[in-house]
Amino acid sequence: MADEFDMPKGDLMAGKRGVVMGVANHQSIAWGIASQLAAQGAEMAFLHLPGMERRVQPLADSIGVKQVIPADVTDDASMTEAFGAVEKAFGTIDFFVHSVAFANKDEIKGSFVENTTREGFLRAMDISVFSFVDSARRSAALMPNGGSIICMTYLGAERAIPNYNTMGVAKAALESATRYAARDLGPKKIRVNAISAGAMRTLSLAGISGGRSMLAQGRSLSAMKEDTSMEGVAGCALWLLSDLGRSTTGEVVHVDAGFHMMGLGSEDEG
Numbered sequence: 001m002a003d004e005f006d007m008p009k010g011d012l013m014a015g016k017r018g019v020v021m022g023v024a025n026h027q028s029i030a031w032g033i034a035s036q037l038a039a040q041g042a043e044m045a046f047l048h049l050p051g052m053e054r055r056v057q058p059l060a061d062s063i064g065v066k067q068v069i070p071a072d073v074t075d076d077a078s079m080t081e082a083f084g085a086v087e088k089a090f091g092t093i094d095f096f097v098h099s100v101a102f103a104n105k106d107e108i109k110g111s112f113v114e115n116t117t118r119e120g121f122l123r124a125m126d127i128s129v130f131s132f133v134d135s136a137r138r139s140a141a142l143m144p145n146g147g148s149i150i151c152m153t154y155l156g157a158e159r160a161i162p163n164y165n166t167m168g169v170a171k172a173a174l175e176s177a178t179r180y181a182a183r184d185l186g187p188k189k190i191r192v193n194a195i196s197a198g199a200m201r202t203l204s205l206a207g208i209s210g211g212r213s214m215l216a217q218g219r220s221l222s223a224m225k226e227d228t229s230m231e232g233v234a235g236c237a238l239w240l241l242s243d244l245g246r247s248t249t250g251e252v253v254h255v256d257a258g259f260h261m262m263g264l265g266s267e268d269e270g
């Protein structure tokens with residue numbers, strides 16, 4: 001099933017073991033990244049939201065991932081059990097991919113000021129940001145020989161994007177958490193980076209009111225006039241997670257066909 005992507009094969013990840021958290025289906029960014037890592041020889045465990053087994057297991061089987069472990073990031077006991085299972089299977093790990101986010105539908109539409117509730121704000125921050133800090137700590141404990149950790153962010157962290165609202169604030173916190181974690185874990189030779197991907201057609205995007213417009217404008221306002229590709233995002237992940245990225249840490253790398261750096265669009269771009 002990884003064959004659906006056009007990703008280079010090789011041995012850049014040979015001998016490396018790690019964890020990918022956030023595969024929900026074949027459109028998930030985590031799945032694209034896992035496919036690329038497998039094509040480069042990585043051994044992986046998948047951590048997934050409990051209840052997603054039916055969709056995740058066949059994907060895992062198709063690239064030889066044997067450890068498929070339920071983990072709810074809002075539940076400490078679930079996370080302790082999941083990382084315990086990873087330690088039992090692998091002993092130590094070399095990389096960790098955080099590709100998890102959530103906000104209530106009502107928080108990601110319309111007026112940011114009017115629609116943001118305490119409960120919804122804290123839930124978005126818990127699942128989308130604290131989970132990263134928590135899993136970075138748990139992963140680092142399994143990285144005595146150094147390693148690499150990445151998370152996924154979006155331009156809504158830096159710019160006010162219609163409807164992205166609470167999720168934009170959460171992504172700003174996630175990018176900051178990336179820098180603080182990179183500072184903390186640097187002396188242990190653990191690198192921490194974020195990939196800021198352009199809009200991509202996934203379950204998460206479908207949950208955002210106006211997601212279709214994010215896709216269309218992401219394409220028309222990008223420098224390259226094209227959608228962000230799974231191959232491009234996965235390629236960046238491969239760079240950061242392999243030894244190719246050995247001196248890069250605390251960075252937010254944009255992979256969005258040049259959408260983030262454009263000023264005004266042309267008149268025909270709307």
Ligand code: NAD
Nearest residue numbers: 022023024028029049072073100101152199200202203204
């Ligand atoms: P996705 O829906 O496939 O992935 C989100 C994942 O979060 C799912 O696997 C879901 O099960 C998991 N999740 C939610 N709540 C959880 C919980 N309590 N415990 C454990 N897992 C939980 O969508 P995606 O677009 O692949 O999103 C992955 C990451 O990429 C997210 O951080 C998202 O914000 C980010 N991102 C997405 C886009 C885009 O346009 N799709 C762009 C930039 C960044």
